[in-house]
Amino acid sequence: MEVTLLVEATENAFRILGDARKHAEGIIDSALELTSEETRHHEAKRIQEIFTGAQKRKTAFQNFIGTAVILYAFWVLLSGQFDAFHLTLGAICCIVVAYLYHDLLFANTRVGDMRVVAWRFITYIPWLMVQILMSNLHVASLVLRRKMPINPQVLTFKTKLETDISCVALANSITLTPGTITMDIRDGVFYVHALSKKVADELQTGAMEDRVAHIFMEADHLYVQDVLDAANIYAALRT
Amino acid sequence: MIRESQDVIVKTLARLLVPFIVIYALYVVMHGHHSPGGGFQGGVILAASFVLLAISQGLDKIRQRLSEKTAGILSSLGVLIYAGIGLLCLLLGGKYLDYGKLSKLLPVEPAQARSLGILGVEIGVALAVMAVMCLIVFTIFSFDEDSGGDE
Amino acid sequence: MNIFFLIIGMGMCALVLLCLYRVTFGPNVLNRAAGLSAVGTKTLIILLLMGVIYDRVEMFVDISMVYALLNFLGTLVLAKYIKQSGEVECQL
């Protein structure tokens, strides 16, 4: 009799504990949702500010000056002669070309902080190099075998990238990573030719897309980052 | 007729590469006396930059930058520069295209005047070659102006 | 070192010949375009190796830069032409 009472009491206690835990988890969930929503809103507003400021600041004249400076650096690299005559000739050429083509080099740049983008892009290059090396070893191992185990297929996925330049970076990265080439981009849908099922599944997890979005400071990467942070906190709380 | 490309990648790459190609072409023209190249090669590379723009942005936008009338005027201007420098040397008492005589007009040594004269002639040749190449390419690209393509 | 570069250059010429098989007997124009692009990149390296062997790199580097540019442009124009004309002969 006492034993059954004891068992009942312990079961009750466990149930109450479980309810309390569920309740606590629900509170934590809603709190996380709220904070992530708020930070996302805040970040979006800040980035919007940066964008509008950049749009205002980037007038045609600034484009002209930037183009001329970059082209002059390129001219000095090409020329390799540092006497006054050739430097003046280069300056005249660069000013003329920058006047004619000032709308090409900096068209629709909507990213705000160019330094951050440049730094992130430079840190992206070594990873890409490793990927290219792996893809070449993949092709080599494929080609040097007598019977080639390939099963080509076309896969499509919808991208969330918005600017042209990040689409180009993603497409060229896909072309250079193992087993995939970009065949077409139509209205934000990528058509990718993959050599095997494994590579296709790897691509569809979207890790590379997040990486590229992180580089070019697209708005969506904040959401992804929030989810990752929340997952970490959640795992820490669970254990 | 060549229309605007729907491809984001080609459009963006062309936009980024064209100013550098033009600068490279001008380098080839200007450094003709101590590197391979000169007027003709530089003009061809300039025309190549226009071809790259034409296949990425369509022929209509290129006509806003360089219309066929302007190309015709530029080709004549190039020939005029070439012949004018030659005739100037003739008037100054030398032979045709004898650049050393240009030192009478310019405040420099005859050797340097020779280099400057070659530079002027190369600019003329580059202008003429670029304009004529662009005219040929535009004519080829606009062969079926009325019938619609698929892009 | 020159002997090494000469051997590499000769090997590269052999690779160009192998690529020319694809250019000549390719089943359709797309395969030929891919083969031509491959031949162009190999020619670029051969030009630079010639420059190293003749000790005139500063001259050959300009030529190979023009070659890279024209190879890229030629491939793009060919692709555009195929896309606009829209005809590929056989499916393989």
Add this chain to the structure above:
Amino acid sequence: MSVINIIAGLFVLAGFFFFFTATLGLLRLPDFYTRLHATGKGDTLAVLYSLIGLAIYHGFNITSAKILFIAVFMFLAQPTATHAISRAAFGCGFLPWKPEEGVEE
């Protein structure tokens, strides 16, 4: 035969090896898209390695900077050219090759 020469030679040799595999892929793979896999990736990396090797061999001056600029240009241009050809083929309705036995999807 200094250390610089050996490093440059190794780079050029690696470039030659990847050129070789790219060419072999161009000859052996079964259809157009898979051949583009070989040339698009292989030529990019091979050109990169060969040019880095030649730049190291030539030493630190303005000519090797130009050689590295060619490498950057090829790094941008080669995937774009590959994409342009494959896009032309895809736009013409050119279907990818399937192996005979495993026809899923």
